[in-house]
Amino acid sequence: MKKILIALETGEQEQAAFRRAVGGEAELIFTTTGAATQEQVREASFILGNVPPRFIAGSEKLEVLQLFSAGADAYLPKGILGEKTQLCNATGAYSRAVGEHAFAMTMMLIKKLHLYRSAQMRNSWVDYGTIRSLGESTVLVVGLGDIGLGYARLVKAMGARVIGVKRRPGPCPEGVDELVPTEDLDRVLEEADVIMSVLPSTEETRYMYTAERFHRMKNSAVFINVGRGDAVSEEVLLSALQHGEIAAAALDVFETEPLPADSPLWQEERLVITPHVAGSFHHPSIYDGIMEIGLENLRRYLRGEPLRNVVDPKTGYCR
Amino acid sequence: MKKILIALETGEQEQAAFRRAVGGEAELIFTTTGAATQEQVREASFILGNVPPRFIAGSEKLEVLQLFSAGADAYLPKGILGEKTQLCNATGAYSRAVGEHAFAMTMMLIKKLHLYRSAQMRNSWVDYGTIRSLGESTVLVVGLGDIGLGYARLVKAMGARVIGVKRRPGPCPEGVDELVPTEDLDRVLEEADVIMSVLPSTEETRYMYTAERFHRMKNSAVFINVGRGDAVSEEVLLSALQHGEIAAAALDVFETEPLPADSPLWQEERLVITPHVAGSFHHPSIYDGIMEIGLENLRRYLRGEPLRNVVDPKTGYCR
Numbered sequence: 001m002k003k004i005l006i007a008l009e010t011g012e013q014e015q016a017a018f019r020r021a022v023g024g025e026a027e028l029i030f031t032t033t034g035a036a037t038q039e040q041v042r043e044a045s046f047i048l049g050n051v052p053p054r055f056i057a058g059s060e061k062l063e064v065l066q067l068f069s070a071g072a073d074a075y076l077p078k079g080i081l082g083e084k085t086q087l088c089n090a091t092g093a094y095s096r097a098v099g100e101h102a103f104a105m106t107m108m109l110i111k112k113l114h115l116y117r118s119a120q121m122r123n124s125w126v127d128y129g130t131i132r133s134l135g136e137s138t139v140l141v142v143g144l145g146d147i148g149l150g151y152a153r154l155v156k157a158m159g160a161r162v163i164g165v166k167r168r169p170g171p172c173p174e175g176v177d178e179l180v181p182t183e184d185l186d187r188v189l190e191e192a193d194v195i196m197s198v199l200p201s202t203e204e205t206r207y208m209y210t211a212e213r214f215h216r217m218k219n220s221a222v223f224i225n226v227g228r229g230d231a232v233s234e235e236v237l238l239s240a241l242q243h244g245e246i247a248a249a250a251l252d253v254f255e256t257e258p259l260p261a262d263s264p265l266w267q268e269e270r271l272v273i274t275p276h277v278a279g280s281f282h283h284p285s286i287y288d289g290i291m292e293i294g295l296e297n298l299r300r301y302l303r304g305e306p307l308r309n310v311v312d313p314k315t316g317y318c319r
Numbered sequence: 320m321k322k323i324l325i326a327l328e329t330g331e332q333e334q335a336a337f338r339r340a341v342g343g344e345a346e347l348i349f350t351t352t353g354a355a356t357q358e359q360v361r362e363a364s365f366i367l368g369n370v371p372p373r374f375i376a377g378s379e380k381l382e383v384l385q386l387f388s389a390g391a392d393a394y395l396p397k398g399i400l401g402e403k404t405q406l407c408n409a410t411g412a413y414s415r416a417v418g419e420h421a422f423a424m425t426m427m428l429i430k431k432l433h434l435y436r437s438a439q440m441r442n443s444w445v446d447y448g449t450i451r452s453l454g455e456s457t458v459l460v461v462g463l464g465d466i467g468l469g470y471a472r473l474v475k476a477m478g479a480r481v482i483g484v485k486r487r488p489g490p491c492p493e494g495v496d497e498l499v500p501t502e503d504l505d506r507v508l509e510e511a512d513v514i515m516s517v518l519p520s521t522e523e524t525r526y527m528y529t530a531e532r533f534h535r536m537k538n539s540a541v542f543i544n545v546g547r548g549d550a551v552s553e554e555v556l557l558s559a560l561q562h563g564e565i566a567a568a569a570l571d572v573f574e575t576e577p578l579p580a581d582s583p584l585w586q587e588e589r590l591v592i593t594p595h596v597a598g599s600f601h602h603p604s605i606y607d608g609i610m611e612i613g614l615e616n617l618r619r620y621l622r623g624e625p626l627r628n629v630v631d632p633k634t635g636y637c638r
Contacts, residue, residue, distance in 0.1 A: 100452055100477075104430040107423035113593065117436045120592045123585040125577035127594060131601050133419055157476040158419075258444035266442040273439045274432065275446060282450050 002026040003061075004298065007036040007049025008068055014291055021299050033068075046301055048294040053080045064301050068290045070094045070147070070279070071228060072311045073201040087311045088297055091146050091318055093289025094279045099150030101278035102196055102226045105250040106155065109222040110134065110194070114248065114272045132193065132220075135159030140192035142185070143199040143227055144176065145317075151196055152176050163188050167204075167317070189216045194224070201228035202316040207236075214240035222248045226278050229254040234265055241270045252278045321345040322380075323617065326355040326368025327387055333610055340618050352387075365620055367613040372399045383620050387609045389413050389466070389598070390547060391630045392520040406630045407616055410465050410637055412608025413598045418469030420597035421515050421545045424569040425474065428541040429453065429513070433567065433591045451512065451539075454478035459511035461504070462518040462546055463495065464636075470515055471495050482507050486523075486636070508535045513543070520547035521635040526555075533559035541567045545597050548573040553584055560589045571597045 004026050006018060015030055022028055029040060033049050041047065041055040046064045056062065057080050065075065066088045075087055108114055110132045119126045139155045141148045144164035152162045153175035164176040165185055172179040180188055182204075189195065195217065199205040209223075209232040217223070223246050225231055234255060240246055250272035251265075257276055265271060281287055297307050312319045323345050325337060334349055341347055348359060352368050360366065360374040365383045375381065376399050384394065385407045394406055427433055429451045438445045458474045460467045463483035471481045472494035483495040484504055491498040499507055501523075508514065514536065518524040528542075528551040536542070542565050544550055553574055559565055569591035570584075576595055584590055600606055616626050631638045 096452065096454070097450075100426075101430055101450075104426035104432055107419075107426050108432055111420055111423040113423055113427055113432075113591070114436060116593045116596070117433060117591065118440065119594075120585055121437065121440055123580045123582075125580075125594045127596055129601070130603075131416075131420075131596075133415065133602060133604070135415070154477070158473070261442045261444075263442075266439055272432070272436065274435045275438075275444045277435070277446055277450075282448070283452060284449075285452070 002045040003040075003043050004028050005036065005040055005044035005047045005049070005051075006030045006294075007033050007040075007047060007051050008290070008294075017291070017295055018298070021295050022302065025302055046298060048298070050074070053077075056080055056085075058082075059085075064088060064297065064307065066090075066294050066297050068093075068294070070098075071200055072316055073228065076311075076313055076316055081313065086307055087313060088293075088307055088309045089311050089318065090290045090293050091309050093286050093293060095146040095150035096285045097283035098147045098198070098226055098278040099154060100283075101252065101274070102147075102151050102198070102224055103154040105224050105226075105252075105272060105274070106134075106139075106194055106196065106222070108272060109224070109248045109250055110137070112248075114250075115269065118269050133159075134194075137161070137193035138163060138191050139194040139196065140165060140188055141176070142195065142197040144173075144179065145198070147198045147226070148196070149173060149175065151198070155194070160194070163192070186213065186216060189213055190218070192221055193218065194222050196224045197227055197231055198225075199227040199231050200316045201230050206230050207233050209236065211236050211239065214245040217246050219244055219247065221246045222250070224250045226252045229257065234263070237271075238264060238268060241268055248272070250274070252276055321364040322359075322362050323347050324355065324359055324363035324366045324368070324370075325349045325613075326352050326359075326366060326370050327609070327613075336610070336614055337617070340614050341621065344621055365617060367617070369393075372396075375399055375404075377401075378404075383407060383616065383626065385409075385613050385616050387412075387613070389417075390519055391635055392547065395630075395632055395635055400632065405626055406632060407612075407626055407628045408630050408637065409609045409612050410628050412605050412612060414465040414469035415604045416602035417466045417517070417545055417597040418473060419602075420571065420593070421466075421470050421517070421543055422473040424543050424545075424571075424591060424593070425453075425458075425513055425515065425541070427591060428543070428567045428569055429456070431567075433569075434588065437588050452478075453513075456480070456512040457482060457510050458513040458515065459484060459507055460495070461514065461516040463492075463498065464517070466517045466545070467515070468492060468494065470517070474513070479513070482511070505532065505535060508532055509537070511540055512537065513541050515543045516546055516550055517544075518546040518550050519635045520549050525549050526552050528555065530555050530558065533564040536565050538563055538566065540565045541569070543569045545571045548576065553582070556590075557583060557587060560587055567591070569593070571595055 036051045038055040048066045062085045112128045115128045139160040142165045144166040156175040164179045169179045248270045252274045355370045357374045367385045381404045391408045431447045434447045458479040461484045463485040475494040483498045488498045567589045571593045
């Protein structure tokens, strides 16, 4: 009998839903991501949860690894997933929480609330001058997947002009005024007042925000990254802020996480840091979304139907 | 010939617009708020600008004092304005800038970005747990004038349920789900996840947020004040934060401004402080709005027509 490993905190309600999905067709094992053992992983045909990649390497039974994350980069290197394993992510579960976090960061930066917060901590009543409104801003959303689109709708509701940047642009979706391919990035960077980046970690996206690209941006622009930390080198970003190439930035993701206590990023006043909390179960919509995707893919798997959210191991994107 | 005193920074374009409005019917004097002399004030029939109240007291010629502020409280005490002087404010010019500032503060608080900013300044990678979305929040807007309504539309666009509180409720405006009179404040305070207050300073509004009212609020609620500082005593607010009656607060206005450097408010981590910058010419829409109101009231005054934005000296509100 096939073994289904649910390596994710579940309550009675969720466990009952999994039991209904499985019927008597397979054996269900409930554990958590931290408690899952290598043996449980090796025996499972279907796993829901981001179990340690080293447990998976050489696993012969695994047919589906359903992650609870949107990023799949930890499972992409060769030698982890076998030929017959399909990798699925939880794209869709994060659009609301991460989109809103990036949106809150955007509002904070354009209203200079980060500077006022720093001044407050020095007991200092100081006026930082004029601010910007989204209603007169051009917002660039780099990576127009589910999260990018959720964010685009929020800034659009505030009156922004929205340009989406996508690897393979299709029809222009609602909430986006212009959709351009990645090759046009340099051109549209020059127009943007806000650059919000939400890209997976792939060979193409690594260090794509070069010093030259920050130089292209408006000096008044703000830069936000909620995708993966390696889209921008921390030295390049710090230098761009210190040389006034851009006005401010906010990061939720870093090359090394946790960000080391001695990183020079912490004390850069023009930079806002949140510790990778935009997603990661900080809003109930995330857990609910993961459950919905996990249950549906488990049902599809048992019925032999094509799965949702299958990641192409070559690109790190959904197919 | 009547003298019109424009006590506000103007450029050539604005001065030309005033000249067209006046024709040859009156003498125009351009100065700034800080440079206006008592003699200029005493000679003027119409003033645009927040000239010092003590210059106005006893002024016999003044028929219209057109403020560039929304608040008129500095000019309401007896002995400042004569019987024949009409007081007009600039309600309408601030709705966008102040509404957006209050909205940015709201997003900051509900996403806990104030806590992350403080942690950043300690080089500390710390997770503050779950956050709230406006989509599942009830937002109370206390004072549903022009600014309150602008703010209401923004939170509504994010999916919030909006309750407006107004001295004299009329038909429920767009962007507001429920409109209640001030007498119902206690009831609706208990339902709110966000309380945003934008009230003028009057006898009724002074210290209206009592300890008892903070006690009524949800422990998870956030409180924002962008109206006048005396709506809440600083000790009462500090105590409510320290005793967990509410989760967080943000103030742009204070009983004493600038907030004294030794105020205990500065170092309260759960409180966000901005130095009365939501309005005060920090966004071009404010200046443009003031010019529009000022020009129109000047034209109406010269034609003997009823004015816009006339403040009732008894209530501090527009009639």
